[in-house]
Amino acid sequence: xTSRTPLMAxxxxxxxxxxxxxxxxxxxxxxxxxxxxxxxxxxVAVLPPFTALRTVQTLVDGDKLSIRYGAQDLSxxxxxxxxxxxxxxxxxxxxxxxxxxxxxxxxxxHGESDELLNRKVQAAYRHGITPILCCGEGIDVRKEGKxxxxxxxQIEADLVGIPVEQVTSIVIAYEPIWAIGTGExxxxxxxQEVCGAIRGKLAELYDQATADGIRILYGGSVxxxxxxxxMSQTDVDGALVGGASLKPEEFAKICGxx
Ligand code: PEP
Numbered sequence: 001x002t003s004r005t006p007l008m009a010x011x012x013x014x015x016x017x018x019x020x021x022x023x024x025x026x027x028x029x030x031x032x033x034x035x036x037x038x039x040x041x042x043x044v045a046v047l048p049p050f051t052a053l054r055t056v057q058t059l060v061d062g063d064k065l066s067i068r069y070g071a072q073d074l075s076x077x078x079x080x081x082x083x084x085x086x087x088x089x090x091x092x093x094x095x096x097x098x099x100x101x102x103x104x105x106x107x108x109x110h111g112e113s114d115e116l117l118n119r120k121v122q123a124a125y126r127h128g129i130t131p132i133l134c135c136g137e138g139i140d141v142r143k144e145g146k147x148x149x150x151x152x153x154q155i156e157a158d159l160v161g162i163p164v165e166q167v168t169s170i171v172i173a174y175e176p177i178w179a180i181g182t183g184e185x186x187x188x189x190x191x192q193e194v195c196g197a198i199r200g201k202l203a204e205l206y207d208q209a210t211a212d213g214i215r216i217l218y219g220g221s222v223x224x225x226x227x228x229x230x231m232s233q234t235d236v237d238g239a240l241v242g243g244a245s246l247k248p249e250e251f252a253k254i255c256g257x258x
Contacts, residue, residue: 004215004237005040005041005042005043005215006042006043006215006237006238006257007215007217007237007238008042008043008044008238008239008241008251008255008257009045009046009047009070009238009239009240009241009245010046010245010246011047011072011100011103011241011242011245012024012046012049012052012072012246013072013105013242014049015049015246016049018052018054018055021048021052021055021056022056022059024046024246024248025056025060025065025067027249028044028046028248028251029063031249031252032044032067032255032256034252035253035255037252037256039066042238042257043238044067044255045067045068045097045098046067046069046070046245047069047070047071047072047098047100047132048071049072050071053069053094053096056069057069057094057095060095061095069095070096070099070100070129071086071094071096071098071100072099072100072103073086073099073100073101073103073106073120074086074088074091074101074120074124075087075088075120075123076116076119077123078123078127088123088129092128096129097130098129098131099124099129099130099132100131100134100173101117101121101124101131101133101134101158102114102117102120102133102134102135102154102158103175104134104175104180105180107134114154114157114158115157117133117157118157118158118162121158121162121170122161125166130169130170131170131171132171133155133159133171133172133173134173134175134219134240135151135154135158135198136151136175136176136177136220137150137151137178138177138178139177139178142176142178147176147193147194151194151197151198152197155198155201156201159205164206164207167202168213168214170214171215171216171217172202172214172215172216172217173216173217173218173219173240174194174216174217174218174219175219176190176194176220178220179219179221180219180220180242181221181243183221184220184221185220185221185222185223185226185230186220188229188232188233188236189233191230191233191236192236195216195235196234196235198216198235199211199216199235202214215237215238216235216236216237217236217237217238217240218230218233218236218239218240219239219240219242222239222240222254223254224244224250224253227239227253227254228257241254
């Protein structure tokens with residue numbers, strides 16, 4: 001089986017100004033150094049707000065840190081009269097490795113459709129940025145037992161027209177909405193059920209070797225106390241971490257789950 005390097009990505013959401021961002025990245029770096037973190041074994045990334053990206057870039061470049069970073073969203077367009085939007089071209093100039101696409105707080109809070117998210121995935125690839133494509137079901141869908149079909153429909157729609165050469169680098173984050181920021185973590189079996197089904201769908205849309213190489217993260221109230229059992233699942237290759245990524249020592253522990 002293809003080996004996949006786990007990725008631990010911290011989604012800061014709308015938290016931390018650029019000064020606080022500097023402190024957090026420095027503390028995270030120190031905590032990871034203390035823990036003798038092996039970045040080749042487990043990749044670490046942070047997703048600050050747009051306003052802190054330049055500062056994080058300066059720190060990472062200046063101190064030659066191994067922590068990667070990315071944005072939480074991007075425009076489907078490259079430039080022009082789109083007030084308030086931020087283009088993938090700008091994010092690429094800021095050295096972003098990743099960009100989150102379709103976080104549930106954007107799907108729900110900003111009415112982002114799968115058609116729009118598909119255009120955002122394409123925009124990310126146009127600028128050489130790896131999308132972290134988020135998917136997940138709300139509590140009503142989960143209660144009906146329709147989580148797998150719901151998530152697979154999202155993935156299929158979001159990846160329309162994305163060629164195999166591009167999709168090999170994508171990161172998918174399965175985040176059940178009922179587990180985000182609620183303290184209610186999905187069981188390892190819940191996470192495996194959907195992450196395994198996503199890999200199956202990727203094999204169907206592309207091929208098995210491609211599906212085996214794609215990293216699928218779990219997100220939803222991940223903490224140092226529950227990360228190990230989540231990571232023990234066959235098809236879980238990392239975590240997208242919200243609240244706990246704002247605490248550098250705790251996030252460093254999450255990164256060292258093994
Ligand atoms: C997230 O925002 O992607 C997330 C998973 O948040 P939390 O870890 O706080 O549930």
